Amino acid sequence: MSTSVRRIPLVNLSHYRTGTPQERARFIQVFGDALKEFGFVSVEGHGVDDGLIRRTYTDVERFFQLPDDVKRHYTVPGGAGQRGYTGYGQEHAKNRTVGDLKEFWHVGRELDSSHPHFSPHYGPNLWPEEVPSFRTNTLGLFGALDEAAAVMLRALAEYFGVARDTFSAMAQDGNSILRLIHYPPLKERFIPGGVRAAEHEDINLITLLCEGTASGLELLTRDGEWIPVDTLRGQIVVDSGDMLSRVTNNVIPATTHRVVNPKSPSEDTTRYSMPFFVHPYPKCVLQPLPVTSTMDTEKMLPPITADAFLQQRLREIGLIK
Ligand SMILES: O=C(O)CCC(=O)C(=O)O
Numbered sequence: 001m002s003t004s005v006r007r008i009p010l011v012n013l014s015h016y017r018t019g020t021p022q023e024r025a026r027f028i029q030v031f032g033d034a035l036k037e038f039g040f041v042s043v044e045g046h047g048v049d050d051g052l053i054r055r056t057y058t059d060v061e062r063f064f065q066l067p068d069d070v071k072r073h074y075t076v077p078g079g080a081g082q083r084g085y086t087g088y089g090q091e092h093a094k095n096r097t098v099g100d101l102k103e104f105w106h107v108g109r110e111l112d113s114s115h116p117h118f119s120p121h122y123g124p125n126l127w128p129e130e131v132p133s134f135r136t137n138t139l140g141l142f143g144a145l146d147e148a149a150a151v152m153l154r155a156l157a158e159y160f161g162v163a164r165d166t167f168s169a170m171a172q173d174g175n176s177i178l179r180l181i182h183y184p185p186l187k188e189r190f191i192p193g194g195v196r197a198a199e200h201e202d203i204n205l206i207t208l209l210c211e212g213t214a215s216g217l218e219l220l221t222r223d224g225e226w227i228p229v230d231t232l233r234g235q236i237v238v239d240s241g242d243m244l245s246r247v248t249n250n251v252i253p254a255t256t257h258r259v260v261n262p263k264s265p266s267e268d269t270t271r272y273s274m275p276f277f278v279h280p281y282p283k284c285v286l287q288p289l290p291v292t293s294t295m296d297t298e299k300m301l302p303p304i305t306a307d308a309f310l311q312q313r314l315r316e317i318g319l320i321k
Pocket residue numbers: 179181197202209212217257258259272273274275
């Protein structure tokens with residue numbers, strides 16, 4: 001039933017940054033409509049250096065090729081997988097028990113403990129000594145994606161006609177996290193009933209995905225059709241998460257997506273991907289924007305802090321035991 005002819009909309013972020021008033025207006029409209037109606041949008045002209053993405057992938061590959069017992073040194077006991085290494089099959093989608101067929105590493109924001117948005121919950125970053133450039137490259141990529149995300153969030157606020165920093169202020173010095181994922185070939189490791197990434201919605205505001213190294217990512221359209229997402233070189237794919245759904249009172253619902261298993265032995269290759277989850281600062285209260293709260297009052301969800309919401313979700317996906 002899948003029709004691969006449907007493509008997710010493509011926008012150019014430089015049109016918003018430095019374009020004519022018409023180009024800016026068009027970016028705001030297409031970007032906002034795409035998230036609302038499709039839940040996914042491809043962004044070019046995002047300003048994230050391609051060389052930095054390549055260097056980071058090289059480091060990521062070097063790390064995941066290390067033996068499991070070396071990688072396990074970088075798991076933080078009781079750390080809910082929020083920093084360092086999380087082993088194969090540990091995370092599962094909400095409402096599932098079988099773990100996803102992936103292992104990953106999380107890089108968090110480096111904030112001084114005196115910063116008002118510092119949270120002791122998530123601990124400091126870890127760095128693999130076996131890959132010396134890992135720290136510089138992943139933090140560089142974190143910074144570049146953070147900057148691009150802030151610009152996108154400003155455009156999204158303009159889409160809603162609210163103060164331009166409405167969303168970007170939530171994410172400024174917030175709890176965003178860069179996830180570096182390794183999906184090994186299934187012939188090497190398989191958990192019966194397992195999927196590379198079972199269908200789920202992201203927890204956060206928006207997610208920026210640098211192109212994965214192989215296909216497999218699919219999104220569920222608002223009308224219930226699974227379609228493949230091509231993440232092309234030079235483009236970042238953006239999707240909407242649960243927290244954005246809460247603050248927009250479901251005007252922009254969270255988008256369901258998954259990473260399917262390779263369909264044949266010849267496609268059974270390693271896959272790497274690098275989603276950047278844009279999170280608010282921990283004490284940020286998630287509640288519908290005034291402009292959206294009149295739209296669907298019956299379904300309005302009670303306010304909750306970003307931190308409490310994240311903790312709840314981490315329990316649901318098996319990272320807090
Ligand atoms: O690997 C991908 O392309 C997507 C991963 C993903 O959806 C996630 O980790 O939330």
